[in-house]
Amino acid sequence: MLLKDLLIKYQTEKKALPSFNIDSFEIYQAVELAVKETNLPCLVQLSPNEDDFIHAERLLMLVRKANADGLPLYLNMDHGLNVDRLLSLAKLGFDMLHYDGSTTDYQTNLSTTKYFVDKARSINPNIIIEVEFNALSEDSETSPDQAREFMTTTSADLLAVSIGNIHGVDQNALEHLNISLLSEIKKTLPETFFTLHGGSGISLDQVKLAISLGIVKININTDLRLKFKESLKNQLVINKSEKIYDYLNPVIADVKEIIKQKILNFSNS
Numbered sequence: 484m485l486l487k488d489l490l491i492k493y494q495t496e497k498k499a500l501p502s503f504n505i506d507s508f509e510i511y512q513a514v515e516l517a518v519k520e521t522n523l524p525c526l527v528q529l530s531p532n533e534d535d536f537i538h539a540e541r542l543l544m545l546v547r548k549a550n551a552d553g554l555p556l557y558l559n560m561d562h563g564l565n566v567d568r569l570l571s572l573a574k575l576g577f578d579m580l581h582y583d584g585s586t587t588d589y590q591t592n593l594s595t596t597k598y599f600v601d602k603a604r605s606i607n608p609n610i611i612i613e614v615e616f617n618a619l620s621e622d623s624e625t626s627p628d629q630a631r632e633f634m635t636t637t638s639a640d641l642l643a644v645s646i647g648n649i650h651g652v653d654q655n656a657l658e659h660l661n662i663s664l665l666s667e668i669k670k671t672l673p674e675t676f677f678t679l680h681g682g683s684g685i686s687l688d689q690v691k692l693a694i695s696l697g698i699v700k701i702n703i704n705t706d707l708r709l710k711f712k713e714s715l716k717n718q719l720v721i722n723k724s725e726k727i728y729d730y731l732n733p734v735i736a737d738v739k740e741i742i743k744q745k746i747l748n749f750s751n752s
Contacts, residue, residue, distance in 0.1 A: 486557050486578045486611050487640070489524060490676050490699050499679075499694045499749040502526035502559060503742060504704035505542055506533060509731055510711065513738035514556070515549055520739075523746050524555035526579065526700065530562050539572055547576075559613075561702065566599050573606040581613035581643070581678075589629075592616055596637045613641035613700075619648060619680050624664060627671040634675055641676040641700060644668060646693075648681040660689045662696065669697040678702065683709075687748055694749065703745055710741050 484492075493500055505511045505527050514527055527546060529539050539560060546558045559579035563569040569580045582599050584592030596614050603610050616633045617623045625644045634642055646661045646668075668677070679690070679698045683706040690701065714737040718730035 484555075485609050487609060489557075490611065490640075493699050494676065494697065497695050498751075499690075499698050499701045500524060500526055500557075501742075501745045501749050502528050502561070502678075502700055502702045503707060503745075504528055504530060504533060504561060504702070505537060506704075506708060506711070507537070509735050510707055510738060511542070511545060513707075513735045513742055515554065516735070516739045517742040517746055518549075518554050518556060521743060521746050521750075522555075523750050524557065525742075525746055526557045526559050528559035528561040528579075528581075528702075531564055531568075534560070534568075539577070540575065543575055543577070559611075562615075566595065566602075569599065570602055570606065573603045573610055576607070577610070579611040579613065579641075581615070581641075583615045583643075585615045585618045589616060593633060593636055596633075596639065600637050600639050611641065612639045613643060613678055614639040615643040617645050619643065619645045624661060625668060627664075627667045630668050630675075631671045634672055641678050642668075642672070643678045643680055644698075646679075648679055648685060660685060660693055662689070662692050665693060665696045665698075676700070690749070701745075701749055703742075706741055706745075707738055710738050714738065 503514050543558060546556050549556045557578040560569060560572050560577060561581050562583040563581055564583060569582055580603060582596055584595050600612050603612055614637060617625055623645055630642060646665050647659050676699045677697045678700040679693055680702045683703055711734060714734040718733055722730040
């Protein structure tokens with residue numbers, strides 16, 4: 484199934500596709516195991532720093548091997564900053580690309596995003612494109628009117644909204660989403676797909692409300708990193724084997740459980 488068709492299906496069914504950042508091969512293995520056990524789809528993605536570490540071309544080969552084995556995995560570049568790099572990934576066959584121009588001024592972001600969308604679609608008409616025009620922070624919420632202008636001008640598919648969500652996890656308090664603002668944005672752009680970044684630090688109740696109002700993709704990264712680090716530290720203490728796979732396999736299993744729960748929670752309308 485094309486990713487766009489899946490997003491339409493999920494939007495109709497009020498479900499969301501989890502999108503997991505891949506920091507290492509072990510995180511990817513955990514995703515594969517969770518998808519095998521649930522038989523439910525998800526996205527795997529790389530940020531620019533993760534791309535530098537892993538290389539998107541390598542992850543692409545892993546994902547296409549999984550697809551050949553019947554696993555419903557899709558591939559995205561997250562928070563891409565370099566248009567040329569993103570276009571090279573469009574040529575390679577990525578299912579989705581996220582261009583993040585939020586660090587530039589609004590008009591520059593608007594024109595660059597429009598250029599990128601047109602070029603990427605000329606390479607692959609089926610590619611899904613996510614965009615972002617204001618930084619994700621508690622001090623910079625998405626304006627519904629600006630969202631309408633940005634999405635209408637660029638013709639992008641997905642908008643990363645800033646509604647109280649932040650990247651990472653606040654260890655002392657859960658994030659609180661501005662659900663009424665999301666509702667306003669949805670009314671302004673009823674056909675647009677929306678992405679929720681910073682999904683690790685948000686309660687499931689709030690996530691469910693956001694999904695009911697048009698969120699079809701939720702990014703998860705920090706939860707996986709924290710579990711990986713905690714589990715690895717534990718294995719290095721209790722596991723006396725010198726074989727790397729002996730202490731990494733339990734870590735992969737622990738991370739898999741986090742991923743599996745996210746897939747089930749977001750797919751349960």
